[in-house]
Amino acid sequence: MAQLKLGRSKVAHAGRLPLNIAKDIVKNKYLYIMLTPVLAYFIIFQYFPMYGAIIAFKDFNPRLGIGGSAWAGLEHFRDFFGGMYFWRVFKNTLMISLYDLVFGFPAPLILALLLNEVKNALFKRSVQTITYLPHFISLVIICGMIKDFTSSDGVINDIIAFFGGERITMLLEPSFFRTIFVSSNIWQHVGWGTIIYLAALSAIDPEQYEACKIDGGGRWKQMLNVTLPGLLPVFVILLILDIGRIMSVGFEKVILLYNPTTYVTADVISSYVYRIGLQDFQFSFSSAVGLFNSVINFALVIGSNWISRKLNNTGLW
């Protein structure tokens, strides 16, 4: 009987999908009532902007609206790729992200490995509690602190001056921007990032360590042969997520920290979108820049997930 039902619903599935949805809605009417505001939210606030992104291919005129504005084809994209700022923002986005990836990404893993070697529970907890804390401080305050500490009469310059160095207003120096950006990111998030690695560490079977010890492996060997392989799946998933974010550097932080003198190294694609779009009101052009960014991001997530599936069978999906 059950088999028969299954067979019939499969036929219906292939032939008359809408009827099936209607059936599902009748059967689960309360669930669909619950989902209505939720789906409305996603359609309005997430999918409608995706539709709205077609203004990148139009000459958007607020009076005519998204649908009514005239098509411009790829003009805005050509303007962006050929424009004088393309390479600057593209390079800055890539550089800041790569620095973040190279220095920031392994930091929580290293901290987790070091914490894992600590035998004193109280000390371990103190380190964790304190290093998590900055994660919850608001970006505005973090950037306010950075600005204050790096100013020419700030504490960092006081220390430099004490050792006989020259005082520099660091946020006005293009060559300092990436270092400040990335190191403050590490400061803020390294502790928080360790949580997931510590969880993965505690899930490793102790017998594996025993086996390694019996085979004559010391602490270092144990780490290479048991700990690191045990952390690999988590590492890969986080890496895919991070690679997917390569093109979307935390632009709120960039906007809070940069200024015209540091645009050379600090202006990234998303801060450029903000400036051109919301300060100069070139809606269509800056949508084209934003769309370029979103598409690359998406391609990076798909691509890195695909590679990771091929290589070691782990991935987000």
Place this chain on the structure above:
Amino acid sequence: MRVSLGEHIFRVCNTLFLSVLMIATMYPILYVAFASFSEPALMMAHKGILWKPLGFSFETYGAVFSNPMILLGYRNTLFIVIVGVALNLLLSSFAAYALSRKTLQYRKQLTLFIVFTMFFSGGLIPFYLLVRGLGITNSLWALILPTAISAFNLIIMRTSFEAVPDALEESAKIDGANDFVILFRIFLPLCKPVLAVVGLYYGVSHWNSWFNAMIFLQDRSMYPLQLILREILIIGEASSMAEGASQDEIIILGETLKYATIMVATLPIFLVYPLLQKYFVKGALIGAIKG
């Protein structure tokens, strides 16, 4: 147990390194705290590292708390956090419950529809035009409605709802309960910890957010705290805060005023943090499993 020399050296170095890290994390925060309690005039003349407050004074805190903009910012932020989190939790539990029910035939497709938004977005400008088109700019709704659900938090909740035994739902259904009753009377009470976690995540993000407020609000009387802080800390308008003070006093007070405002704006998080830390951590873990 034998401890080799190499291991001994490693342990000492490790402890040393972690201690330094702990100090390096804590010191900037302590510096701000010390500076905020210092005598403004002493702070003005001070150079280098602070080991303790210079003198001791609540003067700057007085100036912060008597500033109408800060108080207004506080009030607006509280409103956004309370109303925002209530809406966040309501919608997220609806979605998490519905998507965790196996009777829902299209749950996979619906989940994909939602999760897709975590990886692709229309971008800032279409989003801005949408909110403007809806006519909710220059109202606090512009800060609440566009962030009514986060797909990430929803997944955290769904994961924990999936862990509730099916039998509970079935027996409640036999007793004639509908899904709303089951959600509110059975699932939410059972999943309180996750509700707390997700509520905290939402709360912190509302408390800390400033960008939407900056692009959607023109009327200063609606500014949330973070936007006021941005004026004081980033744009450097500390002087506008000490109304009625003389020019010299403003300059001297300005030195410590920044620090006191940082403290006042972060204090709620510092206070709840020790109590809630384990919940934060729990949320990070559940999120990581399915994230």
